[in-house]
Amino acid sequence: MAAATGASQVVARPAAREPPAARCATASSPRPSRGARDPPRPPPDGRPRRGTCVEERLRPVYLQVWLHRCVQIMLLPSEWCSELEKRTEVFSSKKNSMMGSGGFSSGSSEEDPSSDVTATSSKHYLCGYCAAFTNIAVTFPIQKVLFRQQLYGLKTKDAIHQLQKDGIRNLYRGILPPLMQKTTTLALMFGLYEDFSSLLHSHTTAPELLTRSMAAVLAGTTEAVLTPFERVQTLLQDYKHHDKFTNTYQAFKVLRVYGMREYYRGLVPILLRNGPSNVLFFGLRGPIKQCLPEATSYSTHLVNDFICGGLLGAMLGFLFFPMNVVKARMQAQIGGEFQSFSTVFVKIWLERDRKLINLFRGAHLNYHRSVLSWGIINATYEFLLKLL
Secondary structure, three states: OHHHHHHHHHHHHHHHHOOHHHHHOOOOOOOOOOOOOOOOOOOOOOOOOOOOHHHHHHHHHHHHHHHHHHHHOOOOOHHHHHHHHHHHHHHHOOOOOOOOOOOOOOOOOOOOHHHHHHHHHHHHHHHHHHHHHHHHHHHHHHHHHHHHHHHHOOOHHHHHHHHHHHOHHHOOOOOHHHHHHHHHHHHHHHHHHHHHHHHHHHHOOOOHHHHHHHHHHHHHHHHHHHHHHHHHHHHHHOHHHOOOOOOHHHHHHHHHOOOHHHHOOOHHHHHHHHHHHHHHHHHHHHHHHHHOOOOOOHHHHHHHHHHHHHHHHHHHHHHOHHHHHHHHHHHOOOOOOOOOHHHHHHHHHHHOOOOHHHHOOOHHHHHHHHHHHHHHHHHHHHHHHHHO
């Protein structure tokens, strides 16, 4: 009797040690070979390792085979088994898997979120670049008349008469620096604003209004890196320097003699202009467009974007006009003492008889130019953004 009891205990002992996953195996399955009993062991945390592109596409098949073999040889506990089953179901339900006609598809079966973010970010840079190029090609002659008024306090007729004396060959003289500067500046303005907004929104808990305002200031500050282009543009548009410089390269070469600091003469008014104007532009663009009649077609969207950009550009151009007057005076100088912003402003204020209306001489032309310029920029930017 004792022997029978001992025999029953010997028989029952393996059954007690049998893991739960073994119950999934069929009774009719033959005993696997030695090679099948040694599949690759999973990592300690139970998660499969990431592989190459082809291995990623084959992963559902790998998991099914691996799961079947591991269950047969009682290698995996029940929780690993259920986890692998869930992963197999997820990967099997993906679109564009390896079961497509003709084999694997040309692209990856899984969408990469980082590539989508990169594509969206680069789209804003490209649209800003193209919008600036269109604007400069159309409005450069108007900008040149305005510059003469800012620098010398001339009336509109006198400034136009000066350009007529210069001749048609000199009408687009100096367009290369603003073309290089404006295209790059607006590409950075729109692109960096979106990048900084996303970065601050994902890493801070501040209100959206604050993060977007900070992103606009950072974008405007970064634009100031391109101050040397504005510096050279000022020199090429000033008729007093027509005999000194024949092209952009020569102007850069002459300034190099005075050191790197000479390229950034007039940096302070540019910083005081860029940051606040960006905050107002990006902050008011949406509310102004919402006040306009609802657009029902591409053409009406284009008109609304033009009006919105034009109104904002005209308002900001008039508001920051004195900054540009001081900047033009500071950057027209080559060599010599670096005067502060306040010193130059006071000097201009005294030269113009301490009258505010004289300080804003040329502002009406700047208003009309800004309506056209920023209307073109905003409409072109939004139009290209919808196309891409």
